[in-house]
Amino acid sequence: MTAFTINVIFAVFWVAVSGSASLLNLMLGFLVGAMSLGLIREQANGTSYLRRIGRILSLILLFFKELSLSAWRVAVLVTRPNMQLKPGIFAFPLTVDRDFEITLLANLITLTPGTLSVDVSKDRKRLFVHALDCSDVEAAKRDIAEGFERKILEAFR
Amino acid sequence: MIFAASFLNLAIWIGLALLSLSLLLTGWRVVRGPTLGDRVVALDMLVGIVLGFIAVIAIKTGFPLYIDIAIALGLVGFLATIAFARFILARGASEEAVRERQRLEDLHEERGGQA
Amino acid sequence: MNALITIITALLILSGSAFALIAAIGLNRLPDLFTRMHAASKAGTVGSGLLLLAAGLHADDFAILVRAVAGFVFFVLTAPISAHLVAMAAHKVGYKLDSRSVIDELAEDAS
Numbered sequence: 415m416t417a418f419t420i421n422v423i424f425a426v427f428w429v430a431v432s433g434s435a436s437l438l439n440l441m442l443g444f445l446v447g448a449m450s451l452g453l454i455r456e457q458a459n460g461t462s463y464l465r466r467i468g469r470i471l472s473l474i475l476l477f478f479k480e481l482s483l484s485a486w487r488v489a490v491l492v493t494r495p496n497m498q499l500k501p502g503i504f505a506f507p508l509t510v511d512r513d514f515e516i517t518l519l520a521n522l523i524t525l526t527p528g529t530l531s532v533d534v535s536k537d538r539k540r541l542f543v544h545a546l547d548c549s550d551v552e553a554a555k556r557d558i559a560e561g562f563e564r565k566i567l568e569a570f571r
Numbered sequence: 572m573i574f575a576a577s578f579l580n581l582a583i584w585i586g587l588a589l590l591s592l593s594l595l596l597t598g599w600r601v602v603r604g605p606t607l608g609d610r611v612v613a614l615d616m617l618v619g620i621v622l623g624f625i626a627v628i629a630i631k632t633g634f635p636l637y638i639d640i641a642i643a644l645g646l647v648g649f650l651a652t653i654a655f656a657r658f659i660l661a662r663g664a665s666e667e668a669v670r671e672r673q674r675l676e677d678l679h680e681e682r683g684g685q686a
Numbered sequence: 687m688n689a690l691i692t693i694i695t696a697l698l699i700l701s702g703s704a705f706a707l708i709a710a711i712g713l714n715r716l717p718d719l720f721t722r723m724h725a726a727s728k729a730g731t732v733g734s735g736l737l738l739l740a741a742g743l744h745a746d747d748f749a750i751l752v753r754a755v756a757g758f759v760f761f762v763l764t765a766p767i768s769a770h771l772v773a774m775a776a777h778k779v780g781y782k783l784d785s786r787s788v789i790d791e792l793a794e795d796a797s
Contacts, residue, residue, distance in 0.1 A: 524766030593710035668780030
């Protein structure tokens with residue numbers, strides 16, 4: 415997170431030095447700052463800041479894709495004349511352990527097709543998820559673990 | 572350009588009609604219940620639909636100020652739903668749970684009366 | 687360019703209100719509280735979000751568009767939180783799942 419703060423400071427400096435305080439210029443300054451930080455980071459042998467931004471962007475992209483898919487799935491289900499439901503609540507074993515990551519994962523699960531996070535167990539090892547289609551619980555668990563959870567781990571670790 | 576404007580006009584009217592229909596359907600769920608939880612979910616949904624109405628009206632009248640109103644309404648609706656959720660928790664056992672317990676007690680009494 | 691924005695706005699209005707209607711139908715057709723929440727929290731959020739985006743796009747002003755996008759992000763962030771809270775509260779005080787439900791590991795955990 416410190417890299418991000420430094421980058422914001424770089425962007426503010428860029429705006430101050432170039433002397434036009436428009437949003438576009440601030441974004442350009444941020445980009446230049448990110449690139450210069452990326453150059454230094456390579457030498458310091460840390461994870462590349464730019465790559466991390468790329469991963470967060472890909473997480474956001476995946477999220478919007480899943481959200482539109484989810485709304486569509488609910489639409490199809492609801493408008494079908496005879497609804498075939500197998501709802502249920504299953505426990506999803508969490509790999510992420512930080513509060514922030516659990517919150518993010520729970521929110522993402524709620525906005526994805528057919529799943530809604532209900533509660534977290536007291537020891538924060540399991541997330542209880544309500545699903546519209548519980549005919550194959552193992553597959554649903556695998557989907558979450560290999561989709562959002564892996565992406566979150568990539569983006570914030 | 573003329574085509575685009577008339578298409579937008581048509582879309583606004585269709586959108587208003589669809590939103591009215593969904594407002595009525597959601598209102599029906601609020602009235603019918605059957606439990607407090609269902610009503611809370613329906614009220615939350617009602618806020619979302621009214622928000623959509625405000626957005627469409629903003630387009631129709633051309634006053635962008637309506638967008639701020641929509642955002643403020645969304646905030647209030649969010650807080651209201653949170654408050655309702657806490658209320659459900661604070662009130663304790665649900666209607667269904669109370670009914671179930673009542674049924675079991677009645678059953679128990681009947682058995683006791685026979686014995 | 688202007689005509690394109692107008693047409694996109696019209697399409698956003700149509701799809702947004704369609705999603706709102708679908709959410710309302712789902713609210714009436716689905717069997718229990720938890721499944722109804724699926725309809726309200728997903729289709730409902732997407733519906734009002736799309737309408738808000740349409741309003742922001744139609745204003746033809748960057749500042750207003752940014753505000754509309756910020757509002758959209760806000761709704762997308764808050765909808766799952768309120769859905770999660772209501773679901774958690776409902777399950778804790780003992781609302782039953784529909785009889786068609788096949789599994790309830792949370793109830794097993796609580797007992």
